[in-house]
Amino acid sequence: MFKVNENYLKLPGSYLFSTIGKKVRAYKEANPDKDVISLGIGDVTLPLAPSVIKALHGAVDEMGDAATFKGYAPDLGYEFLRSAIKNYDYKKLGVDIDIDEIFVSDGAKSDSGNIGDIFSKDNVIAVCDPVYPVYVDTNVMAGRTGEYNPETERFAGVIYMPCLEENNFAPQLPTETPDIIYLCFPNNPTGSTITKDELQKWVDYANEKKAVIIYDAAYEAYITESNVPHSIYECDGAKTCAIELRSFSKNAGFTGTRLGFTVIPKELKCGDVSVNSLWARRHGTKFNGAPYIIQRAGEAVYSEEGQKQTKEMVAYYMNNAKTISEGLKAAGFSVSGGVNAPYIWLKTTDGMTSWEFFDYLLENANIVGTPGSGFGPSGEGYFRLTAFGTYENTLKAIDRIKGL
Amino acid sequence: MFKVNENYLKLPGSYLFSTIGKKVRAYKEANPDKDVISLGIGDVTLPLAPSVIKALHGAVDEMGDAATFKGYAPDLGYEFLRSAIKNYDYKKLGVDIDIDEIFVSDGAKSDSGNIGDIFSKDNVIAVCDPVYPVYVDTNVMAGRTGEYNPETERFAGVIYMPCLEENNFAPQLPTETPDIIYLCFPNNPTGSTITKDELQKWVDYANEKKAVIIYDAAYEAYITESNVPHSIYECDGAKTCAIELRSFSKNAGFTGTRLGFTVIPKELKCGDVSVNSLWARRHGTKFNGAPYIIQRAGEAVYSEEGQKQTKEMVAYYMNNAKTISEGLKAAGFSVSGGVNAPYIWLKTTDGMTSWEFFDYLLENANIVGTPGSGFGPSGEGYFRLTAFGTYENTLKAIDRIKGL
Numbered sequence: 001m002f003k004v005n006e007n008y009l010k011l012p013g014s015y016l017f018s019t020i021g022k023k024v025r026a027y028k029e030a031n032p033d034k035d036v037i038s039l040g041i042g043d044v045t046l047p048l049a050p051s052v053i054k055a056l057h058g059a060v061d062e063m064g065d066a067a068t069f070k071g072y073a074p075d076l077g078y079e080f081l082r083s084a085i086k087n088y089d090y091k092k093l094g095v096d097i098d099i100d101e102i103f104v105s106d107g108a109k110s111d112s113g114n115i116g117d118i119f120s121k122d123n124v125i126a127v128c129d130p131v132y133p134v135y136v137d138t139n140v141m142a143g144r145t146g147e148y149n150p151e152t153e154r155f156a157g158v159i160y161m162p163c164l165e166e167n168n169f170a171p172q173l174p175t176e177t178p179d180i181i182y183l184c185f186p187n188n189p190t191g192s193t194i195t196k197d198e199l200q201k202w203v204d205y206a207n208e209k210k211a212v213i214i215y216d217a218a219y220e221a222y223i224t225e226s227n228v229p230h231s232i233y234e235c236d237g238a239k240t241c242a243i244e245l246r247s248f249s250k251n252a253g254f255t256g257t258r259l260g261f262t263v264i265p266k267e268l269k270c271g272d273v274s275v276n277s278l279w280a281r282r283h284g285t286k287f288n289g290a291p292y293i294i295q296r297a298g299e300a301v302y303s304e305e306g307q308k309q310t311k312e313m314v315a316y317y318m319n320n321a322k323t324i325s326e327g328l329k330a331a332g333f334s335v336s337g338g339v340n341a342p343y344i345w346l347k348t349t350d351g352m353t354s355w356e357f358f359d360y361l362l363e364n365a366n367i368v369g370t371p372g373s374g375f376g377p378s379g380e381g382y383f384r385l386t387a388f389g390t391y392e393n394t395l396k397a398i399d400r401i402k403g404l
Numbered sequence: 405m406f407k408v409n410e411n412y413l414k415l416p417g418s419y420l421f422s423t424i425g426k427k428v429r430a431y432k433e434a435n436p437d438k439d440v441i442s443l444g445i446g447d448v449t450l451p452l453a454p455s456v457i458k459a460l461h462g463a464v465d466e467m468g469d470a471a472t473f474k475g476y477a478p479d480l481g482y483e484f485l486r487s488a489i490k491n492y493d494y495k496k497l498g499v500d501i502d503i504d505e506i507f508v509s510d511g512a513k514s515d516s517g518n519i520g521d522i523f524s525k526d527n528v529i530a531v532c533d534p535v536y537p538v539y540v541d542t543n544v545m546a547g548r549t550g551e552y553n554p555e556t557e558r559f560a561g562v563i564y565m566p567c568l569e570e571n572n573f574a575p576q577l578p579t580e581t582p583d584i585i586y587l588c589f590p591n592n593p594t595g596s597t598i599t600k601d602e603l604q605k606w607v608d609y610a611n612e613k614k615a616v617i618i619y620d621a622a623y624e625a626y627i628t629e630s631n632v633p634h635s636i637y638e639c640d641g642a643k644t645c646a647i648e649l650r651s652f653s654k655n656a657g658f659t660g661t662r663l664g665f666t667v668i669p670k671e672l673k674c675g676d677v678s679v680n681s682l683w684a685r686r687h688g689t690k691f692n693g694a695p696y697i698i699q700r701a702g703e704a705v706y707s708e709e710g711q712k713q714t715k716e717m718v719a720y721y722m723n724n725a726k727t728i729s730e731g732l733k734a735a736g737f738s739v740s741g742g743v744n745a746p747y748i749w750l751k752t753t754d755g756m757t758s759w760e761f762f763d764y765l766l767e768n769a770n771i772v773g774t775p776g777s778g779f780g781p782s783g784e785g786y787f788r789l790t791a792f793g794t795y796e797n798t799l800k801a802i803d804r805i806k807g808l
Binding site: 001002003004005006008009011015041043044045046047048050053056057060061063064065066069070071072073106107109110113114117118119120121122123133134137138141179180209210211212253255256257258270273275278281282284285286287288289290291292293294 | 405406407408409410412413415419445447448449450451452454457460461464465467468469470473474475476477510511513514517518521522523524525526527537538541542545583584613614615616657659660661662674677679682685686688689690691692693694695696697698
């Protein structure tokens with residue numbers, strides 16, 4: 001008789017964003033005349049850059065001609081894309097990453113979930129609180145946690161690192177020793193980040209404890225301050241302790257186009273075992289490459305035109321972030337984030353819980369955001385707004401909040 | 405200190421197709437004047453159908469315009485594609501599959517590996533021998549097997565079902581009871597298949613034993629005989645015991661375009677637990693949808709034009725299959741497959757092992773095929789040729805074999 005993976009049953013009911021969706025649909029049905037603006041889910045709204053569109057059309061034409069048609073892609077990704085990544089994302093930072101340390105994938109969400117496959121079940125993970133839910137949920141699925149405690153809203157056996165106002169929403173080195181540490185900077189959901197000096201402390205800590213850091217740098221394109229690192233490999237010693245995840249979703253608007261990559265340096269080892277070769281084996285066995293046409297679109301992001309156009313997209317969203325941040329401050333809110341990230345993290349008012357504030361904002365300003373508590377118990381009393389809307393809607397939303 | 409997943413270390417060295425690649429490269433370097441023809445790896449060569457190319461261009465244009473731009477796709481796939489699948493792939497067979505039983509993915513290889521995530525480690529799997537290596541390797545990685553025995557070329561704890569000449573290369577019901585049964589019909593690598601009556605026996609067996617069948621129907625478009633089922637759901641009772649994997653790779657040439665889907669009926673349960681809902685949770689947590697433009701390309705496959713054009717592609721390859729099969733028979737080889745599948749399975753001559761025959765064919769006819777033993781010990785003494793080359797190369801290859 002077949003048996004299911006019972007770890008899945010530890011996951012509490014519904015996914016954050018489906019609960020939000022349900023509430024919003026119910027509100028809209030009851031109030032069909034209301035103009036509801038969503039600054040909730042972290043999905044982009046601007047179209048793909050013209051240089052990316054051009055590359056896509058070109059690659060589609062190649063797929064329609066026997067002479068240029070492409071079948072299965074190389075396991076790790078096409079060399080043209082991995083070379084562009086190596087040169088643009090790393091060499092420019094003074095970081096030397098070899099192309100066979102770069103694994104092209106269908107996005108950072110898949111990679112951040114799948115990366116757990118190559119690690120033993122018997123690792124203790126440490127995550128920030130609040131946190132992007134995928135890190136925790138995929139570890140629950142893999143059996144790397146105990147049961148969920150509805151009172152503490154935490155899983156047993158996981159080290160949670162609170163990110164609170166008093167520490168600038170940055171985690172402190174944990175007192176218990178973890179084996180795998182998930183860090184995401186610039187951070188989703190708080191929009192906070194850390195300096196290169198602060199990140200160096202994490203790298204030194206991981207090397208000392210022989211822990212591995214899974215570093216999610218999906219939002220690095222939004223960094224505006226010079227002392228904030230774009231890659232963990234800017235820190236000394238990171239190659240022996242860190243895996244870096246990158247995405248084209250937010251820097252180039254690929255949320256519905258799907259492309260990302262993971263870097264695993266060859267120096268990262270567990271005893272004699274190369275983590276890079278384990279991931280290569282997983283990639284070759286359980287994945288069959290990102291589509292050729294999408295990889296060509298990714299290459300176009302690194303062209304001169306592509307860089308100019310995607311930087312303009314990021315600047316557009318960051319102008320929204322500024323509008324939200326300044327508007328909220330002017331309205332008396334306590335606000336962080338929005339400087340090196342497209343997320344604004346605000347404190348609810350009048351002692352409202354995150355979900356109370358969600359309902360309040362939906363009903364009184366017709367604005368959808370994300371309750372901070374949905375990202376973990378330390379998010380309680382906070383609320384996330386995203387800068388991915390149109391400028392017009394962003395302005396309108398802030399005017400409504402000011403008028404509350 | 406972090407620990408890796410030691411199950412990965414049970415996997416023997418190199419992947420079949422990389423060993424072949426290495427041998428072929430060495431031969432070409434030593435013999436740069438030789439015209440080497442590959443009938444080895446199962447990769448297509450014809451360009452995408454014009455209707456698919458048109459749909460891709462149209463979708464790319466949509467992604468370049470803010471009014472029609474698409475961000476994150478729905479978790480299970482766009483409804484336009486799932487409806488087309490429901491109506492074309494199932495309703496036409498008289499099978500009623502609901503659209504929320506259909507999960508769109510980036511391909512059957514990913515799905516066939518990832519599907520194991522939702523099952524307990526404590527299931528005994530049964531696989532055909534010879535077998536598509538991904539089924540076994542992903543179960544090894546998940547810890548669902550014991551160690552590899554180089555002498556038997558088998559992993560401990562796995563039920564191998566030999567597919568030999570005497571049983572028409574179809575597996576027999578196993579004597580030990582499995583929990584999860586992998587079946588692939590039409591079969592890769594043998595090109596064999598089974599009738600609907602025979603498949604019904606497997607469905608009845610699985611229901612009786614409360615086992616689940618993972619049914620890989622990636623090659624169903626190649627079926628030419630009327631008593632061969634296109635879907636396992638043509639059998640009575642399959643909805644309570646079977647998961648079906650489908651691919652666009654071979655029927656529409658999407659090997660480098662990446663699209664597939666998995667069907668999990670809601671009736672498939674383990675006690676009270678719906679397997680469909682577990683896969684929905686995995687899909688929503690560890691995957692972020694196939695690209696919008698690729699899903700539109702998939703939809704175009706189901707259009708009237710798309711059907712006509714992709715059926716012509718399949719017919720082209722099946723004409724190659726016939727050419728190979730008849731040519732080999734005329735040359736005195738013992739041959740099977742090639743009637744409902746793009747694979748021809750031939751017996752080596754003069755008592756050669758599969759690898760000896762590989763070298764013999766490469767050196768004397770400059771043809772690359774795949775050694776049967778690479779798919780499992782019962783493949784020893786057999787050899788796979790694929791029909792995915794050009795007609796011209798296929799003819800040339802057969803002439804060379806006849807001249808040996």
